[in-house]
Amino acid sequence: NAGVTQTPKFQVLKTGQSMTLQCAQDMNHEYMSWYRQDPGMGLRLIHYSVGAGITDQGEVPNGYNVSRSTTEDFPLRLLSAAPSQTSVYFCASSYSRLAGTYSTDTQYFGPGTRLTVL
Amino acid sequence: KQEVTQIPAALSVPEGENLVLNCSFTDSAIYNLQWFRQDPGKGLTSLLLIQSSQREQTSGRLNASLDKSSGRSTLYIAASQPGDSATYLCAGVSGGGADGLTFGKGTHLIIQP
Numbered sequence: 001n002a003g004v005t006q007t008p009k010f011q012v013l014k015t016g017q018s019m020t021l022q023c024a025q026d027m028n029h030e031y032m033s034w035y036r037q038d039p040g041m042g043l044r045l046i047h048y049s050v051g052a053g054i055t056d057q058g059e060v061p062n063g064y065n066v067s068r069s070t071t072e073d074f075p076l077r078l079l080s081a082a083p084s085q086t087s088v089y090f091c092a093s094s095y096s097r098l099a100g101t102y103s104t105d106t107q108y109f110g111p112g113t114r115l116t117v118l
Numbered sequence: 119k120q121e122v123t124q125i126p127a128a129l130s131v132p133e134g135e136n137l138v139l140n141c142s143f144t145d146s147a148i149y150n151l152q153w154f155r156q157d158p159g160k161g162l163t164s165l166l167l168i169q170s171s172q173r174e175q176t177s178g179r180l181n182a183s184l185d186k187s188s189g190r191s192t193l194y195i196a197a198s199q200p201g202d203s204a205t206y207l208c209a210g211v212s213g214g215g216a217d218g219l220t221f222g223k224g225t226h227l228i229i230q231p
Contacts, residue, residue, distance in 0.1 A: 033219075
């Protein structure tokens, strides 16, 4: 298993540009999520999904869009990049034993995408 | 809203020592707590997961405990090695408020050879 993969590893954007960060997992996990990690702020949840076709907002969703058309993929879209979105982005996945909107199993993280917005 | 705090923010100890990293959380209605390790410029590696019904989990030289009533978790590292140097993060899943993991800001650990 490749686990959780993310592309690209690094990206530089200009203010106002849009882009998609890719995330894929091959573990058949229902639950997938996106976090951003900023110095002094820790990791914060952006969006999450409990299965194909179902997404919801986390703590810091503004400026980001997600969709979940398949179990394997969960892309994160930056609609109009801003310098405040300079960060390291992590995707995570896990099984979801319960029918609710949270995961109670080990969460596996991808290697991250380091994004700089100029 | 769940808040997670980790103390100390940084720790430097000689090789071979046993050490304890602390994690506290404000909402006792926690479903599980997970400890991660993060090496510089890398992703997060899961170390241990403790469900709310459990009190501790062990993996090799690592032992994590969970006390919901006091809102605390500890990660015990036995016989520390230079390879244990990393940032250690704890994170909890709670039923109320935002879903997903709520992270502490981490403890930066340095093991001196």
